[in-house]
Amino acid sequence: MSKGIKLSDGKNISGHGRLTLKEVDSIQHYYGLAIRKNLSSVEDVKRAIWAIYFHKLSTEDNPQHALCPLGEDSWCGYNRSIVILYSQAFFTRVNFIESEKVFRDLTEKDLLKKCLHGRTQNPNEKQMYLGANS
Numbered sequence: 001m002s003k004g005i006k007l008s009d010g011k012n013i014s015g016h017g018r019l020t021l022k023e024v025d026s027i028q029h030y031y032g033l034a035i036r037k038n039l040s041s042v043e044d045v046k047r048a049i050w051a052i053y054f055h056k057l058s059t060e061d062n063p064q065h066a067l068c069p070l071g072e073d074s075w076c077g078y079n080r081s082i083v084i085l086y087s088q089a090f091f092t093r094v095n096f097i098e099s100e101k102v103f104r105d106l107t108e109k110d111l112l113k114k115c116l117h118g119r120t121q122n123p124n125e126k127q128m129y130l131g132a133n134s
Helices: 021-036 042-057 077-098 100-106 109-113 123-132
Strands: none
Touching: 021 042
8 A cells, every 4th residue: 555645635545544454455355255246247246346435435424335235144234234133123023923912811900900919920820820711
């Protein structure tokens, strides 16, 4: 990397808060992936390379991950986290929907009357109550 290159702000391209060797290595790595993962289409390779540019340009306030690959195995942590969070939220919602009957049973008026004043049933009584009313 040439340290002598000056940018439009008059500062060097490298240095603190600028392009580092670690960042160059990262870009080279993803550039190689862009080529190896898109063997059949020049346009797909081109898009994958631009994904690197926009990914690196992205900030928390201005995420730019539209070109980044999607899926749980994506190199883009932002898109990977969206898929993982979505799937976790989906399964949680499905589990809650399936458990609605349990919540209905647990909120039966006759059952709750027995719990007034902080008294709770022992587990065997609760199972017998739920089994008898199913």
